[in-house]
Amino acid sequence: MTNLSVSTTFVPDGRPLQEALELCKEAGVQSVEIGSNHCYEESYGYLSVYDFEYLVHNYFPIPQKSFVLNIASFDEIIRTMSIKHIKRAIDLCEKINAKLYSFHPGFLTDPKGSNNTNSNFDFQWDENQLSVSNFKKAKELMYNALDEVVDYAESKKINIAIETEGSLNKKDHLLMQQPKEYEEFMGKYSNSDIGINLNIGHLNLAANAFGFNRFDFINLIQNYIVAMELSHNDGVEDQHLPLQANAWYWEIILDPYFESVYKILEFRNTQISDIVKNIKLIQEKENAVSVSK
Numbered sequence: 001m002t003n004l005s006v007s008t009t010f011v012p013d014g015r016p017l018q019e020a021l022e023l024c025k026e027a028g029v030q031s032v033e034i035g036s037n038h039c040y041e042e043s044y045g046y047l048s049v050y051d052f053e054y055l056v057h058n059y060f061p062i063p064q065k066s067f068v069l070n071i072a073s074f075d076e077i078i079r080t081m082s083i084k085h086i087k088r089a090i091d092l093c094e095k096i097n098a099k100l101y102s103f104h105p106g107f108l109t110d111p112k113g114s115n116n117t118n119s120n121f122d123f124q125w126d127e128n129q130l131s132v133s134n135f136k137k138a139k140e141l142m143y144n145a146l147d148e149v150v151d152y153a154e155s156k157k158i159n160i161a162i163e164t165e166g167s168l169n170k171k172d173h174l175l176m177q178q179p180k181e182y183e184e185f186m187g188k189y190s191n192s193d194i195g196i197n198l199n200i201g202h203l204n205l206a207a208n209a210f211g212f213n214r215f216d217f218i219n220l221i222q223n224y225i226v227a228m229e230l231s232h233n234d235g236v237e238d239q240h241l242p243l244q245a246n247a248w249y250w251e252i253i254l255d256p257y258f259e260s261v262y263k264i265l266e267f268r269n270t271q272i273s274d275i276v277k278n279i280k281l282i283q284e285k286e287n288a289v290s291v292s293k
Contacts, residue, residue, distance in 0.1 A: 002259060004282065005055055006275060007229070007266040009035035009240070016041065017060075021050055023272040033264045034060045034098075047096050054098040055227070055262060058163070059085070061092055071145035072106025072138040072175060082106075083145050090149075093158045100227055100262060101153070102161040102197040105176040106142040108135060135175075142175060143188065150193050161195035161226050166206030168236055177206040182221050195226030199266075200249050201233045201240065208235050218252060227262040228253070240268035242278045253282070254289050 006029045008020035017038045024032050032052045036059030044061060047054070059069055063085060071086070073079040086103055093101045146162075153160040162185075165174045175181065182196070198218070207214045218225075230253065232241040243249070243265075253263060265278060 003031070003262045004279065005031035005033050005053070005262050005264045007033040007035045007057065007264050009037050010265075010267045010270040010272070010275060011037075012269060013037045014039050017044070018046055021046075021052070024052070025050060027272050027276050029275075031055070031262075033057050033262075033266070035266070036060055036062070037268075038062055040064050044092070044096075054093075054096050055264065056089055056093050056096075056098045056101045058089075058103045060089060068110060069104060070107050070110055071103075071149075072108070072142035073110050074134075074137070074141070075110060078110060079141060079145065083148060086149050087152050090153050090156050090158045090160070094156045098158070100159045100161060100195075100197075102163050102227060103149075105162040105165065106138065106145070107173055108138045108175060109173045138175060139181075146189070146194070150189065154193070159195065159226065161197040163197040163229065164199045164202050164206070164221075166199065166202030166204070166209065167238065168205045168209045171206070171209040177202075178210050179212055179217050179220055182217075182224075186221070186224060191224045194224075196221050196224040197227040197229060198225050199229040200252070201229070201231045201238055201266075204233055204235050204248075205238060214248070215252075222257065225258060225261055227264060228258070229264050229266040231266050231268075240266060242267055242270060242274055243281065245281060250285055254285060 006024055008017060008024070011020045015038060017034060021032065030053060033055040035057050038060070040062045067078060067081055069082045069085055070078055071082045073082065089101050092098070149160065162176065165176045167174055171177060176185070198221070203214055203217065207217065230243060231239070232244050232247060233239040252258070265275060267275065
């Protein structure tokens, strides 16, 4: 498949990035999305040793002092740190010739950190913060940050995208889950300013949480989609499992309209051998479509 990429998040949390890169190299992977779950390293000079096409995602490069990136945070320190991190990531993209930097659009509350279970890779949320959350204010802070980031990315000639969000049980903590939010977003920015990284797993959760049609949503944002984060879940938890053969999303993945869009396998705690099997499954699906034409 054209533009098929593997997220380095498949290795356990806190492992060095190079461990994932070596596994991808041995498996013959040609494009990687550098993910957010690695340990801090002082230098990433070794990135130039590999022949990968690079994409960069959200919390990379890993900061020395851990925090949850939130460009809509009511905490000015967190919000400022988040914008500075995004600019640092864009600088890295320029240095390593990365094709895309995608990031989360911000949250209504500040998460306490990542979940530590193998069944849910969503953040840990503080319900008490909801009492002081304000959707209108958070959205305004997010757009102020996006204005700054869009200008900075343009100055560096780096392609950027926000990732679609979605949660069933913690939907009240998130921004950018519903179609109406994307209608407003697209009214503010052109698709040459900033794209959308469609997270298939998040879409499944958001559609279940808010009762909208997944395919109608994709039709709404289709001209902005520059990447897809691909993983499977049960519609309840953000499980980041490998794709399954008979699931609902193949019509989207194989749609010729999205042929040039990056398809990123974003699995967690997954063996590289299982990723290779998933790549073969994608190739079989693609070949079957070609034969049927």
